Amino acid sequence: MPFAAVNLDGVTTMSGFLLVLSIMTPVVGALVAFAAGGRNVRRVAFATLPLGFAVAAAIALALRQGGPLVYLLGGWSPPLGVALRADGLSAVMMLTTAVVVCAVALFAGTDFQVPAAEVETRAPFAFWILLLAVWAALNTVFVAGDLFTLYVALELLTFAAMPLVCLDGRGETFQAALRYLVFALLGSILYLVGTGLIYGVYGTLDISLLSQRMQAEPATLIAAALMTVGLLAKTALFPLHLWLPPAHAGAPAAGSAVLSALVVKGSFFIVIRIWFDVMPALPGVAAAQLLGGLGAAAIVVGSIVALRQERLKLLIAYSTLAQIGYLFLMFPLAFRPDTGRIERGGALAGGLLQAISHATAKAAMFMAAGLIYAALGRDRIAGLGGIARAAPMSVIAFAIAGLALIGVPPSGANLAKELLLQAASETGQWWWGLVIQAGGFFTSAYLWLVLIHAFAPADEPVELRATAASGREAATLVLALCSLLLGLFPWGPYLPLPPEASASSLSLEALPKALLPIAGGAVLAILLGRWSDRLVSLSYGKTTAALVGPVRQAALALGGLVERIDGGLRQWPAAGLSLLTLALLFGAAMLAAA
C-alpha cells in the first residue's frame, strides 16, 4: 500500500530533508532576490529555477524507491509536532509545478527585465519574487501533513498570486485583484473555522492521525462542509467563480499562465487531501454526486460562455472555468457504493492526470495568447485573421495545447479520460461518462473557434508590432508538446493506476474515438460561436446557411441565456448566497450519509 498515509508513529524518513528543501529553495530565492533588488532579482530567480527543479526531481526519484517521505519538524512527532509528508500525488504535482514555473520563467524572461535606462522597476521586481513565492506556497500545499499548515500555505498562495493579477497597474486589474482577494479570504476563513472545529473534536490536525479518528459527528460534518465550500470558492468551481474570469484574463500573459495552470490547483489539491485522506468515509454518495454535479454545470456554462467571448484571453479564462469543473468529476467516480467510502483508484489517478494536463496545456495556451497579443497589439478573436501566417509558431503551440486538452492520444488528458470512463462504467454511473464526453466536445469547440479565426485570411495586411524572441516561442511550444506527450510518462509508481490502464491509448483503433470530439466540437462551434458575416460566407454557402439558420438562432438564444445566468451569478450577493447554500447542502448531504 504505497499510497496510504503510513508512518503512523511518525519517523523522519531518509530522504525527508528533501521536503524541507522543496519549500526552502524558492523561499530563500525570493528573500535573496528581494534583498538584492534591481537587475539581480531576475538573476537570482533564474539561479533558483534549476535548484528547485532538481529538488522536485529528487523527491520523485526517492519516492520511486518506496514509501512516502516524511519529515518531522524539530523531531517532534504528531499530534504535538508538525509533519511534512509526500506521497505519489505530491510528487507528481511538485514536478508539474517545477516544469510549468520553469517554462513560464523562460517565457517571461524578456517581458520582465529592467529596461536599460532604469535601475529598478516595479513590475519585474514584483514578478520574479512573486513567482518564487507562488512556487514555495504550492510546494508547501503539496507536502503539508496537517490541516493548519495547509491553511497557512493556502493563504500564502493567495497573497503571492493576487498581485500577479494587477502587475501592469491598470484600474480594472486592481478591481479584479480586489475581488479575488476578498472572495479568497472568505473561502479561507471558512476553511479555518472548519479546522478549529476539527481540532476541538479530535485534538489533532495531523492528516494521518485524523484519518483513523474521523467519525460522523455533527461538528465534524459541519467542519467538513465548511472546509469543502471554502476550498471550492478558492478553486472557483461554478457557481463560486465570480473572481476568476477578470483576474485570469486581466493579468499579463505569464501571470495568467501561473494563475490558471497552478494556483487553482493548490486549493483543488487540498480538496483531494481532505476527501481522500482525511475523511474518505464521511462524504457519502449524495455529497459526491453534488460535487460532480457542480463540475458538470461548470463544464456546460464555462464552455458556452467561452464560445461567446470576444477576447482571446477571456475565452481561455472561461475555458479554465470549464476545465476546473472537469477536475471535480472524479469525486463521484471514486465513491464505492459497496464500502460507502471514497477510495483511491483509477478515478483519483484520472482526476490528477487531468489536473496535470490542464496545468501544462493551459499555461501553454495563455503563453501563446500572450505571444499573439504581443505580435498584434490586440487580442480580439474576430481580429485574429492572418495571424497563422504571420506568427505560425504561436498558433501551432496554441493548437497543440488545445489538442492535448481535448484528449488526443497520447496526451495526459486522453489517459485521464480513459481512466475516468473506466471508473464510470465500473461503478455504473453512465451519466458521468456522458458528461466526460461532452467536456471533450466543448473543449474542441472553442479550439475550433480560435483556430478558424486565426487561419482566416486577414482583412488588411497584418502588421506585426514585434517579432517574438525564439526562446519565448520555444518555451511555449515545449510546454504544449509536454502536455501532448504526458500519456507516455510512467505514472505507475506515483498514481493508483488500475493494472490494465495505459498502452491502449496508442493503438490505431483509438483514433476514431479521439477524432469524434473534434468533429462534434466543430458542430458546437458553428452553432454557439460568434462569427462575422465574412467568415460565414467564406465557410459555407447560402443553402447550408438556410438549413443551419433556425437551429443556430435557437442555439444563440440559449447561449445568450447562459451568458446572462453567468453574469447574474458573478454578482457578489448571488455568489455569497450560493456559497452559504452550498455549505448547507453539503452539510445536509453528509448528515444524510452518516
Add this chain to the structure above:
Amino acid sequence: MSSATVFGVCGAVVIGLGLYGLITSPQPLRKIVAFNLVGSGTFLIFGVVARRGAVAGLGSDPAPQALVITGIVVAFSATALAVALLLRFFQATGSATLRASAPPSTASDTSPG
C-alpha cells in the same frame, strides 16, 4: 450553560454577522472590516476549543492558542494587503466599487443567411 458554550455561541454569532456584512455590503472597506469580524469569531472559537482542553486535566490546551496567534498574523497581513490594494485601486480609478464592470459587451452577433 457553561462558559465555554456561551463563548462558543458568541463566536458563532460574530461569524454570522461578519458573513452577512461580507456578502451584502457593496463597499470594499466594509467587506474588509466584515472579514476581520469573521476572523475574530473564528479566533474566539479556537479559544473555546483551548478551554475545553481543561477537561483533560490541563489548565488549557496551548496548541489552539498557537494556532490563533498564527491566524491573527495571517488575518492582519491579509487586511493590510487588502487595504493597500483598495487605496491603489481608488488612486488609479477614482472609484472603489467591486461591482462587475459593464456586463460582457453585447456587440452584434450576426447570424448566417
